[in-house]
Amino acid sequence: MHLHYGTTNVSFVESEFVNISVSSSLKSVRDARVAFVRFMVNWVSRFSEAKNLIEFAVSKQVQNLVLDFSNLSCTASDQARPAVLFQLPECVYNQVTVESLKLFACGFDPSRILKPSSFKSLCFGWIELRKITTLLSSSPLLESLSILNCWSVGHITGDRYTWIDLPNIQIFKYSGSFHYFQFLRVQKRMEEAYLDFGTETDDEIGTLICDLLYDLLSARKLTVCPFIIKAIKDSEYSVHLKAPMETRHLVIKTNLVPVEFEGIRLMINSCPDLETLTFQMLPLVSVARINHWFTADTYWNFPIFHKCLKKTLKVVLVRNFTGGTYESVMLWYLIGSCRVLERLDLYLPVETSESVKTSVRATMMTLGDEGVASSKGLWIRLHDG
Numbered sequence: 001m002h003l004h005y006g007t008t009n010v011s012f013v014e015s016e017f018v019n020i021s022v023s024s025s026l027k028s029v030r031d032a033r034v035a036f037v038r039f040m041v042n043w044v045s046r047f048s049e050a051k052n053l054i055e056f057a058v059s060k061q062v063q064n065l066v067l068d069f070s071n072l073s074c075t076a077s078d079q080a081r082p083a084v085l086f087q088l089p090e091c092v093y094n095q096v097t098v099e100s101l102k103l104f105a106c107g108f109d110p111s112r113i114l115k116p117s118s119f120k121s122l123c124f125g126w127i128e129l130r131k132i133t134t135l136l137s138s139s140p141l142l143e144s145l146s147i148l149n150c151w152s153v154g155h156i157t158g159d160r161y162t163w164i165d166l167p168n169i170q171i172f173k174y175s176g177s178f179h180y181f182q183f184l185r186v187q188k189r190m191e192e193a194y195l196d197f198g199t200e201t202d203d204e205i206g207t208l209i210c211d212l213l214y215d216l217l218s219a220r221k222l223t224v225c226p227f228i229i230k231a232i233k234d235s236e237y238s239v240h241l242k243a244p245m246e247t248r249h250l251v252i253k254t255n256l257v258p259v260e261f262e263g264i265r266l267m268i269n270s271c272p273d274l275e276t277l278t279f280q281m282l283p284l285v286s287v288a289r290i291n292h293w294f295t296a297d298t299y300w301n302f303p304i305f306h307k308c309l310k311k312t313l314k315v316v317l318v319r320n321f322t323g324g325t326y327e328s329v330m331l332w333y334l335i336g337s338c339r340v341l342e343r344l345d346l347y348l349p350v351e352t353s354e355s356v357k358t359s360v361r362a363t364m365m366t367l368g369d370e371g372v373a374s375s376k377g378l379w380i381r382l383h384d385g
Contacts, residue, residue: 110135229263323363
C-alpha cells in the first residue's frame with residue numbers, strides 16, 4: 001500500500017482498527033489495544049528502517065543504488081509534485097563507490113554530493129533539481145542522465161534554460177514540461193536521446209527545440225514526442241533541421257493528426273542515414289481545427305523523396321496500429337517511396353478484439369497489393385500487442 005505517501009498528515013483512529021463491543025472482556029480489549037499500538041509503531045518505524053537499510057547498503061560499497069519512494073498518485077500524473085516525506089540520509093552524499101544512482105520522489109540536494117563523484121549513470125524522477133548543474137559539473141565520468149517529471153531543473157530563478165557540460169554522455173533522456181538544455185560539450189557519438197515534453201503547449205519555441213536537437217545530432221537512436229513534431233515546423237528551419245542528424249533509429253511518438261504531418265516529414269528528411277523508423281501511436285486527442293495549406297487526405301501523395309528513403313531505410317515499425325485512414329495513407333507513401341525497405345512490422349494494441357483484428361488485416365492486405373511497394377522482397381507482418 002502506498003496511499004500514505006500522498007499526504008503529510010496521518011491519523012490513527014483506534015475505533016477504525018479495533019472492534020470493541022459492550023460484551024468484550026478486559027483481556028480482549030487490552031490485547032486489541034496492544035496490537036493497535038504495535039501497528040502504529042511498526043508503521044512509523046518504516047522510515048527509520050529505510051534509513052538503516054540505505055546506510056547498510058552504502059556501508060557495503062554498492063555500485064548500484066536505487067531509492068524509489070514514488071507512488072500511484074505521482075506516477076499517474078506527469079505534473080504531480082508529491083510531498084517529500086523522506087530526506088536522503090547523509091551517507092548517500094558522502095559515499096564514493098556508487099556508479100549508478102536512481103532516485104524517485106525523495107528530498108535530494110545535488111550540491112551536497114562529494115566532488116568529484118564516481119557516477120556513470122544518474123536517473124531522477126519526481127524530484128526538485130534546483131542545483132543539478134553543480135552535480136553534473138563534478139561528474140566527469142557520467143555516461144547516462146535521465147530526468148523524469150522533475151521541477152526547478154538547474155536554476156533558482158525558475159528559468160527553463162540549463163547549460164550543461166557532459167563530454168562523455170552516451171544516453172540522455174528527459175520527460176516533463178519543456179526545458180532547454182544547452183550542451184557545452186557532448187559525445188561525437190551518442191547512443192540514445194529521448195525527449196518527451198508531455199502536454200507542453202508553447203508553440204513559439206520551435207527554434208529552441210531545433211537547437212536542442214542540433215546538440216544531440218550524434219544520437220544513434222532518437223525519440224521525439226508530438227509537441228516536438230508540431231513545434232519544429234514553425235521554426236526557421238522549414239525543410240530540414242539545422243544540420244543533418246546522424247540518427248539510425250528514429251522513434252516518433254505521434255497522434256498522427258494533420259498538424260503533425262509537416263514535422264514528421266521534416267524529421268525524416270533530417271535523418272539522411274536512417275535505417276529504422278518507428279511510429280509509437282498514442283491515443284487520439286481532440287485538437288482545435290486548423291486551416292492547413294494542404295489537404296490532409298492527400299498530403300502524403302506529394303512526391304518528395306528524402307535521401308534515407310532512397311538508400312538506407314530498411315525497417316518501419318508501427319506500434320498500436322489500428323488501421324486508421326491517416327496511418328494507412330502514410331504507410332502507402334513510405335512503402336511506395338522506400339526503395340530498400342525490407343520489413344514493415346505492425347503491432348496491434350494490447351487486448352485488441354477479434355473484430356478489430358479482422359479489420360486491420362484487411363487494411364494490411366491493401367498495403368501489400370502488387371505495384372504498391374517500391375522495393376522487392378518486402379515483408380509485411382502483423383503482431384499482437
